Amino acid sequence: MQVPRFWREIPRYYRLEAAACVQCDAIHFPPRKICPSCGANAFETVRLSGRGALTTFTIIRTPPSGFTDQAPYAVGIVELDEGVRLMAQITDCDVDTLKTGDRMIAKFRRIREEGRTGVIMYGYKFVPDVGV
């Protein structure tokens, strides 16, 4: 990913900023220009809690370049307590005991880097929410 493209995503990747429709309160992540629920075009920026439950996941055993040090790892969809669903890597977990319904919490992690000399891209991943 190019630096400018990543930089534009910082509010989403770093702070889980979403758009809450001022007319119908629906929350959209990533933010939308037009509310798919009611058609309104005015939103407030809200920060998602980062807490939710694992809806579904898959285990990556043959990773793409840049992720080989982490294999096997899980990628899943987490439904946050606000009702928003987002896909992310599930880290700090035992992939063999992971199950749908597990409580998750978003943590700030390195997502990828452009080689050993390039920019480091940060963002959210989920870890099992075990109170630490």
Add this chain to the structure above:
Amino acid sequence: MVGIVGYGTQIPRYRIRVEDIASVWGADAPSYKRGLNLNEKSVPGPDEDTATLSVNAARNALLRAGIDPQLIGAVYVGSESHPYAVKPTGTIVSEALGACPRVHTADLEFACKAGTEGLFIALHEVQSGVITHALAIGADTSQGAPGDALEYSAAAGAAAFIVGSEDLIAELLTTDVYMTDTADFWRREHTPYPEHGGRFTGVPAYFRHVTGAAKAIMDRAEMAPEDFDYCIFHQPNGKFPVQVARKLGFTEEQWAPGLLSPTLGNTYSGSSPMGLAATLDVANPGAHILLVSYGSGAGSDAFIFRTTERLSDVRDRAPHTRTQLDEYRVHIPYGTYAKFRRKILKAE
């Protein structure tokens, strides 16, 4: 009055035992365990670094402080393992917390005392009245050369403190310093691992500066070891902080709550700050706490805090440090550790 309004820590999930390092190098694990009072150390995951540990620790500090991140007027990140040689860690942290753009940021370096440097600056900056809140972080993912004595202790972790002048959980009573030019540990530009002066790191370095700072601040405050409920000294291993505490006249009851290194290792800039966090997790209101850091090169920063009634209201808003240390851990073998720490040469 100025002091701490919120604090938080983050420790990686992974640990490696002293035995598993010693067996690779043919070293005698029991002598390391006995000699350095070290059993295991934390290891950062492949997607963790000083920036990620700092952000996750600071989020815990924000949970306890309960303030709008936009109130934070300064962010200081002390570390000897900043992810970039050129590009601040503080910008990443400030942006992730939502403190940008009107926030003064600096990355600090002073071996293991870069964390308390940030705390020192933050406390005095808020005291000056220029800003209302500041964030000081000590974080590291430190590296020891494979097979070197440092490899048994070089660990990862972060502690974050939000400083303010209202709603304090610990008031600052005073600070002091003790600093000289003493080359006991260093790393030159473009070299991956630090070098050190072996036994020279002890008496003329760690013990001289920690003792000097501790005595100076107790003289300034007209306090003696028995006037304190808790003490925290920099923890390069499990042995030095206990030795220096005993030498100064403190007792195990005072240092035990903050002594994390036997199962955490040395988190460098995070070391004594994480000890302070673990102490705040258990301290009663009105407790007097002595904190003395140490950074090779060499110097010590000293602080005396007195906890307030508010501490017990906020401490359970975020995970306790001892819980992170004792309950969130998975032991990994040396091979996995070497992979996570990028010690293995492989094709790009």
